[in-house]
Amino acid sequence: MRSTELGPNQDLIGRRGSRKLLNAPALILDLDAFERNMARMSDSVQRNGLLLRPHAKAHKSANVARRQVAAGAVGISCANLDEAEVVADAGVESILVTSPVGGPAGIERLVGLAARVPDVIATVDDAGYVEALASHAAQMGASLRVLIDVDVGQHRTGVVDVQGVVDLARRVKATDALRYSGLQAYYGHLQHVPAYADRRVVVHRALEKLRLVTQALNSAGLPPEIVSGGGTGTFSIDADARVHTELQPGSYLFMDRQYAAVELTPEHHSPFEQSLFVQTIVVSVNQPDLAVVLGGWKAFATEADVPVVARGAPADTRYRFMGDEHGGLALPAGSAPLAVGAVVELVPPHCDPTVNLFSRFHCVRGDDLVDIWPIEARGY
Numbered sequence: 001m002r003s004t005e006l007g008p009n010q011d012l013i014g015r016r017g018s019r020k021l022l023n024a025p026a027l028i029l030d031l032d033a034f035e036r037n038m039a040r041m042s043d044s045v046q047r048n049g050l051l052l053r054p055h056a057k058a059h060k061s062a063n064v065a066r067r068q069v070a071a072g073a074v075g076i077s078c079a080n081l082d083e084a085e086v087v088a089d090a091g092v093e094s095i096l097v098t099s100p101v102g103g104p105a106g107i108e109r110l111v112g113l114a115a116r117v118p119d120v121i122a123t124v125d126d127a128g129y130v131e132a133l134a135s136h137a138a139q140m141g142a143s144l145r146v147l148i149d150v151d152v153g154q155h156r157t158g159v160v161d162v163q164g165v166v167d168l169a170r171r172v173k174a175t176d177a178l179r180y181s182g183l184q185a186y187y188g189h190l191q192h193v194p195a196y197a198d199r200r201v202v203v204h205r206a207l208e209k210l211r212l213v214t215q216a217l218n219s220a221g222l223p224p225e226i227v228s229g230g231g232t233g234t235f236s237i238d239a240d241a242r243v244h245t246e247l248q249p250g251s252y253l254f255m256d257r258q259y260a261a262v263e264l265t266p267e268h269h270s271p272f273e274q275s276l277f278v279q280t281i282v283v284s285v286n287q288p289d290l291a292v293v294l295g296g297w298k299a300f301a302t303e304a305d306v307p308v309v310a311r312g313a314p315a316d317t318r319y320r321f322m323g324d325e326h327g328g329l330a331l332p333a334g335s336a337p338l339a340v341g342a343v344v345e346l347v348p349p350h351c352d353p354t355v356n357l358f359s360r361f362h363c364v365r366g367d368d369l370v371d372i373w374p375i376e377a378r379g380y
């Protein structure tokens, strides 16, 4: 019989050798690597005297958020209200929503969250939005902390000019229901600059703007208590620069093909290991030099190149998308062919949108499935 919350593989939990028996495609989380990644980021940020508010946009999971807080995170960052509500249900007491949430429906949910979570922090970049948020919060008798989102070069959300940030901070300060608490500054466009030295140069350029904004706020009597931002690609540069007070990386838990190509530290070695895989199975081998697997556009994010083989086939096997459900594996010349039923695990090109395609993490230690965690906030 199929599907409960834990899905068709739940009877395999705790069975020796069960990793290769999963129904495919399945999202695999290697718990040993995941735990090492979590501890390494936590240690590194704390050693540098900053706070860690990791981003739930990568995992969208109550279980993971709880573990991050237990490992020392000051709270959790969320990209949207679905994530924030799941994280609130997990018992996390300080939640930053890193993007403005738009019109009345979003504002109502955000204020509703503030009514049940001790510390909800909203980000704002627009005067009309501030008025609407303040007025609804006041009506509901709720109170929220607020960060002014600063555009540090990504040109997505955020106030663009320095005076605009000061003006908006003043507006927030003047409301009864909103408590001005500082800044958010996230440079997503710099996270994947491959060479550490190049990335450091462009990050420091962006931080110059953040320093100017901070000085202007200090002069206006509005010193930021929180400066939140940063990601996996910039964590070590941000930790050295100490312009931020807290960092919000997400991908470090899992890693992916994109981040494997980025030198994350000056020593040019990654402190983070690949912990996330998509397990596929060969279902057809009738075409010359091609093994067709279950796992196509519905199993991988497609905007960042193709997956690469982690185990079950030679490392230089080439994957290609072959439709919604299927992919093709072209093995290197001279390698032994794969038979129907062969299990192949692949590294996703981009972790966040890949996780968003699956309902659960299949947690493994070595060859054994040891747990299954729902991905409660997947999809919209």
Ligand SMILES: Cc1ncc(COP(=O)(O)O)c(C=O)c1O
Residues within 6 Å of the ligand: 055, 057, 058, 077, 098, 186, 188, 191, 229, 230, 231, 232, 233, 248, 249, 250, 251, 252
């Ligand atoms: C606002 C914000 N903060 C933090 C992150 C985390 O970045 P990463 O997954 O590169 O660690 C993201 C990712 O897109 C983001 O949008």
